[in-house]
Each structure stands twice: as structure tokens, then as C-alpha cells.
Amino acid sequence: MRHLQLSPAWFFTDGSGSQLDPKLFALLRALHRDGKLTDAARDCGLSYRHAWNLLQQWGDFFQTPLVEKRRGRGTLLSPLGHKLLWAEQRVAARLEPQLESLSLEINGEIEQLLEGAKPALRLHASHGYAVALLPRFCRDLQLDLQYCSPHDALAALERNACDVAGFHLPLGVGDDVARKILRKLRPRSHRVIQFITRRQGLMVQAGNPSEIRQLADLAGRGLRFINREPTSGTRALLNVLLQEAQVRSRDIAGFEQEEFTHSAIAAYIAAGMADAGFGVEAAARQFGLDFIPLAQEHYLMACHRKSLGHPGIHGLLSLLRGDDFHAAVEDLPGYSARYCGKVMTVDELQKHIYTPDQAL
Incomplete structure (x- = not known):
């Protein structure tokens, strides 16, 4: 191909x-x-x-x-060799979402000309390791994948600017975060597609030389932190965890410094530019960092109920339920695809989301 x-x-x-x-x-x-x-x-x-x-x-x-x-x-x-290596890693991690989206768009246009039309699907979702796998398995589906925040993805679904919107909800913490997301879903007209679960936590330098064990260890010690952008779901989860741990963000050095992907956070720490950051375990392992798990969350997708019978949605569900895709997700540290591709109502989601240890 x-x-x-x-x-x-x-x-x-x-x-x-x-x-x-x-x-x-x-x-x-x-x-x-x-x-x-x-x-x-x-x-x-x-x-x-x-x-x-x-x-x-x-x-x-x-x-x-x-x-x-x-x-x-x-x-x-040498010091310069290290600097070049980590600069390249940071640039690649920072630009990855934009380059992936653009390449998918151009590839879709080329495929239409050379191979004829395939069922098309517009997916708006925040960037992540499992989402980035999807284009590899789209053999019979033309995927238009646009990376954005969960808020923007659900807003795009509301105005019919996309067919499927990705969002994530923490398990057992952050009831306010869940309520804000759930208010954007309408029980009668929306359906929820289960995608993956993943572990989030602190990424720290290999060997954990700063002896960081919990969020409280970041405060008042002069340790350098690298953060996600304010509109990201990961930042919302971190804010909830800080509030529950009674840690003030202003006491964390570098809290205002931001990167836009999990891999960019990990590359920043691996380059020695920060002591810790918050993100998924897969990013930490990719860059040889230590990882301290703090939370687990569902990554879900929403679509209109009437769209479930459309060829594009059918193609996505077949992909998500496939053994090959499940195996690829399970290879990602901290990820699980156990219920990937299962469709549920908004009411069913609401019943389950506040039970920390219960799978959907």
C-alpha cells in the first residue's frame, strides 16, 4: 500500500x-x-x-x-551528542500529532484517486498512543483523524463537524471532571464506544534520583516540573489529583511550562530539562524513565445513535474489536483493550463511571 x-x-x-x-x-x-x-x-x-x-x-x-x-x-x-539526540526526540514528539493528521489527510486524498472511495470516518480525539495506532489498521476505512482536546472533540460532534469524538474519564477520582464531560452527552441521541483504559502517573528520571514517590514530593523542593496544556484531559486529571492531595500548583516549580503530548513530556524529562512530569506509562517506558502510577482512566468515544449503522462507524467497530488491534494495544505499557469496541448508552456509562475498580 x-x-x-x-x-x-x-x-x-x-x-x-x-x-x-x-x-x-x-x-x-x-x-x-x-x-x-x-x-x-x-x-x-x-x-x-x-x-x-x-x-x-x-x-x-x-x-x-x-x-x-x-x-x-x-x-x-558527548554533551553535544546528547543535546542533539534529545532535541530531535523533543521535536518529533511535539510535532507528531500535526504531522500524523496531515499525512492521514493527504493519504486519504491519494487513496480516493488511486483505489476508489472507502467508507470515510471523521474522528476528533486527543493524541495518545492507542489512538495513534488506528491508521495502521484502517485497511477498509478512510480515517480522517484530527487531534484536539476532549472539549473541542465533543463540541465538534455537537455541531456535526466530526462523526466520532474521543474523550477520557478518570476512574474513582475527579467526579467534577466526569460530570462536566457527561453534561455534553445526550442520553437519547448519543452512544458511547469503549476504547481503552490506561494508567497515568508521574514520569521521573531513570533511577528516580530525586526520590519522588507522590505528588506532595513535587512541592517546595525546587524540582523542575513539565506540564501538559490547560485544555488537555491529562491536565484536568492532574488538577484533580493535586486538589485531593492538597498540593498547591504554585508550589511546584515549572508548573507553567507546557508540552502538548505525552511523548513530548517524556522526551523533555529524558533530556534532563525537568525532573518530573505527568502522563501515561507508555511514554515513560518509551524514553527509559521511571513511572509512578497515580490513576487509571477510560478513553472513550462518542457518536450519534443514528450513525451506528453507517459504513464508517461499522468499519471502526470492526477494527476496534479485531484481535490484531487488541494485541497492539496490549503491547503498550499500562494500556488495556479488554472491552474495546463495546457500545453502551450514556445512562449505562453514568452507572459505572463512579465505581473505581469496576470495568465498564
Whole structure:
């Protein structure tokens, strides 16, 4: 299948406009993981000589080495090598939602021209690891996926600007958050599609050097925090947990610093720019961070009752109920797809949502 994938390109200029070879970032990632240039070069499909020349070329460009060879310790990234690696990770994590949405839009247009029309579905949802899996499994469905906050997604559903809206509700905490969301759903005209459950908590640097165990440990210690944007569901959950723990946000250094995805939060911490952040376990594990679970939440989808028989919704439900998609979700740390694809009424959702340990 022909598929367009967008990714950022890096340009460093010294007057002649040189472009960084994308293989350099793959090599830096492998070196950070393996600590040996021989292994890193092999993992990247490069010869040892080519890998070494690439590192020397860009070390000469910056007039600073990207790696340091140490007797008995292999090849380690230099401070500049670390900075480049984590800068690339942060940029990719921050731009991921926009690039995914744009690539899906363009791919849909190309598929219509080359393969004929498929059932189309407009899904507005907040960015997350499980949502990002959906395009991979859309073999018979043209998915128009737009990333936005849960509030904006449900507002789009209300004005028929999308067919399905994603939102999340915490289990056992944050009754006010749940009530605000549920007020946007109409029992007679809306239906709820179960998607996944996921664990949220504190992401901290590997080994937890700051000895963070709970939210109260963030206050008054000068630890650097990185936050999600105010409109995100994750930020709403964090605010609830802080209130329940009687921790004031103004006592947390860096609370006003924001990133827009879970992976961007994790990349920020992994780069050494913060000591802690709040997000899903999968992001912490992806970047080699420690994770302290604090809450579990449902990620759900809403649609109009009359839309359930439409081909696009039918295609989505078939995807969500498929074994392949379930297996992919279960591979994500802290995620579960046990009831993925089950349809329920708003009243049924309201009966279950306030019971912490009860699955929907």
C-alpha cells in the first residue's frame, strides 16, 4: 500500500546550508542504547567506517566531538551528542500529532484517486498512543483523524463537524471532571464506544534520583516540573489529583511550562530539562524513565445513535474489536483493550463511571 509519512528535517547552516543526515540521529540513538559503535553501526545498517566518518563529519561541522571514546566503556555520547539526540526526540514528539493528521489527510486524498472511495470516518480525539495506532489498521476505512482536546472533540460532534469524538474519564477520582464531560452527552441521541483504559502517573528520571514517590514530593523542593496544556484531559486529571492531595500548583516549580503530548513530556524529562512530569506509562517506558502510577482512566468515544449503522462507524467497530488491534494495544505499557469496541448508552456509562475498580 502506498503511504505518505511526514517527518521533520534538520538544517544547520554555516553559510552554505548543510543538511544533517537523518542517519546521524539513528546512530546517536543506537549509541545511547548500546554504548558500542560496532553494535550501533550494525543496528543502523551502516559499516563501522561509514558510521565513524558520519560522526567525524558532523563533529568537524560543530567543531566539537559528538562522541567520546573511553577505555573499557565503549563509545559514549558527548554533551553535544546528547543535546542533539534529545532535541530531535523533543521535536518529533511535539510535532507528531500535526504531522500524523496531515499525512492521514493527504493519504486519504491519494487513496480516493488511486483505489476508489472507502467508507470515510471523521474522528476528533486527543493524541495518545492507542489512538495513534488506528491508521495502521484502517485497511477498509478512510480515517480522517484530527487531534484536539476532549472539549473541542465533543463540541465538534455537537455541531456535526466530526462523526466520532474521543474523550477520557478518570476512574474513582475527579467526579467534577466526569460530570462536566457527561453534561455534553445526550442520553437519547448519543452512544458511547469503549476504547481503552490506561494508567497515568508521574514520569521521573531513570533511577528516580530525586526520590519522588507522590505528588506532595513535587512541592517546595525546587524540582523542575513539565506540564501538559490547560485544555488537555491529562491536565484536568492532574488538577484533580493535586486538589485531593492538597498540593498547591504554585508550589511546584515549572508548573507553567507546557508540552502538548505525552511523548513530548517524556522526551523533555529524558533530556534532563525537568525532573518530573505527568502522563501515561507508555511514554515513560518509551524514553527509559521511571513511572509512578497515580490513576487509571477510560478513553472513550462518542457518536450519534443514528450513525451506528453507517459504513464508517461499522468499519471502526470492526477494527476496534479485531484481535490484531487488541494485541497492539496490549503491547503498550499500562494500556488495556479488554472491552474495546463495546457500545453502551450514556445512562449505562453514568452507572459505572463512579465505581473505581469496576470495568465498564
